[in-house]
Amino acid sequence: MSRRDIGTDDPRVRVRPSKRGSRPRTKQRPRHEDAVEGRVLAVDRGRYSLLMHDGAHVTAMKARELGRGARNAVVVGDRVGVVGDVSGQPGTLARIVRVDERTTALRRSAEDSEAAGVERVIVANADKMLIVTALADPPPRPRMVDRCLVAAYDAGMQPVLVLTKTDLADPRPFLEQYAALEVPALTTAVVGDHVEGLAELAEEVTGHESVLVGHSGVGKSTLINALVPGADRATGDVNVVTGRGRHTSSNAVALELPGGGWVIDTPGVRSFGLAHVGPEDLLRGFPDLAEVAAQCPRGCSHEADSPDCELDAWAAGGTGGPGAAARLESFRRLLSARSESAWAD
Ligand SMILES: Nc1nc2c(ncn2[C@@H]2O[C@H](COP(=O)(O)OP(=O)(O)OP(=O)(O)O)[C@@H](O)[C@H]2O)c(=O)[nH]1
Ligand SMILES: [Mg+2]
Numbered sequence: 001m002s003r004r005d006i007g008t009d010d011p012r013v014r015v016r017p018s019k020r021g022s023r024p025r026t027k028q029r030p031r032h033e034d035a036v037e038g039r040v041l042a043v044d045r046g047r048y049s050l051l052m053h054d055g056a057h058v059t060a061m062k063a064r065e066l067g068r069g070a071r072n073a074v075v076v077g078d079r080v081g082v083v084g085d086v087s088g089q090p091g092t093l094a095r096i097v098r099v100d101e102r103t104t105a106l107r108r109s110a111e112d113s114e115a116a117g118v119e120r121v122i123v124a125n126a127d128k129m130l131i132v133t134a135l136a137d138p139p140p141r142p143r144m145v146d147r148c149l150v151a152a153y154d155a156g157m158q159p160v161l162v163l164t165k166t167d168l169a170d171p172r173p174f175l176e177q178y179a180a181l182e183v184p185a186l187t188t189a190v191v192g193d194h195v196e197g198l199a200e201l202a203e204e205v206t207g208h209e210s211v212l213v214g215h216s217g218v219g220k221s222t223l224i225n226a227l228v229p230g231a232d233r234a235t236g237d238v239n240v241v242t243g244r245g246r247h248t249s250s251n252a253v254a255l256e257l258p259g260g261g262w263v264i265d266t267p268g269v270r271s272f273g274l275a276h277v278g279p280e281d282l283l284r285g286f287p288d289l290a291e292v293a294a295q296c297p298r299g300c301s302h303e304a305d306s307p308d309c310e311l312d313a314w315a316a317g318g319t320g321g322p323g324a325a326a327r328l329e330s331f332r333r334l335l336s337a338r339s340e341s342a343w344a345d
């Protein structure tokens with residue numbers, strides 16, 4: 001078929017029904033029916049570490065036919081079809097020929113110069129996002145937490161707040177800011193060679209696929225090492241001058257939990273571009289508000305100054321119940337965190 005523009009009236013053209021509807025991506029290639037199933041555990045300079053269905057660890061490259069660029073990226077957590085040498089013997093290289101439909105996709109959009117606006121999937125198929133925040137060293141940055149929450153709701157993941165280093169500061173003031181969001185919250189502290197709160201954390205993640213996100217130095221890899229014996233992820237000091245971590249982890253890695261399920265360690269993020277998230281995407285994380293917002297005037301952005309936003313009547317008129325005002329305020333805080341500069345932290 002030629003590449004000419006055949007126009008949207010042509011029945012062969014499927015108009016994208018919505019951004020959301022177009023998200024899952026399947027690249028079925030019938031001629032690769034012999035492809036075997038694998039899971040992407042790590043990506044390093046064009047080499048993919050895979051765990052195959054039969055337990056073999058295989059290194060693979062991406063077939064050229066899958067395309068290049070951010071839109072065609074194969075990422076940690078992806079389920080893929082692989083052909084070629086899947087023995088896993090040293091020196092062998094298999095080929096990824098298919099990426100299965102994703103259940104979730106954690107995205108961020110680039111905000112710097114030339115790549116600005118390009119949205120990039122960083123982790124696929126995780127169902128929980130552990131937003132890891134240190135209570136001190138580095139100090140908590142609520143705007144970053146808000147931005148992670150937006151990303152989680154947009155991706156369709158269950159967010160969980162994990163407050164680390166409770167040996168250094170009291171978690172209560174921080175937790176109060178998030179009470180209205182009803183996000184589960186856990187606290188941890190490393191005391192000697194023991195992690196307090198580990199049992200609760202293990203319970204939260206067992207049987208799930210969870211991605212840990214947060215600034216450098218908050219203790220993500222420390223928690224992964226505690227959860228997965230033998231994970232041996234490097235951990236690093238927090239710089240005494242800048243109070244920031246040193247970006248010890250440089251790539252995302254999926255690790256299997258002893259009790260079942262997976263955790264994905266990620267490098268510390270400085271920013272979380274959310275230019276791709278609209279008000280309706282965020283509402284997915286607020287089913288109670290979404291129901292009310294469905295009655296809003298067309299195109300309502302649900303912001304504090306939106307004329308005739310139904311959410312205002314709901315929160316002020318008592319129909320939403322006692323917690324409604326606080327919940328609306330939290331929703332709008334996240335809504336505004338979305339458009340703020342990612343570098344505000
Ligand atoms: N006091 C205290 N220190 C902790 C705790 N958890 C982790 N740390 C220390 O914080 C530093 C950073 O921990 P990492 O686990 O490397 O942090 P990370 O989030 O993986 O950082 P990046 O890989 O750079 O993103 C290390 O020196 C840890 O020992 C805690 O609960 N209390
Ligand atoms: Mg790390």
Ligand SMILES: [Zn+2]
Pocket residue numbers: 293296297300301302303306308309310311
């Ligand atoms: Zn509205």
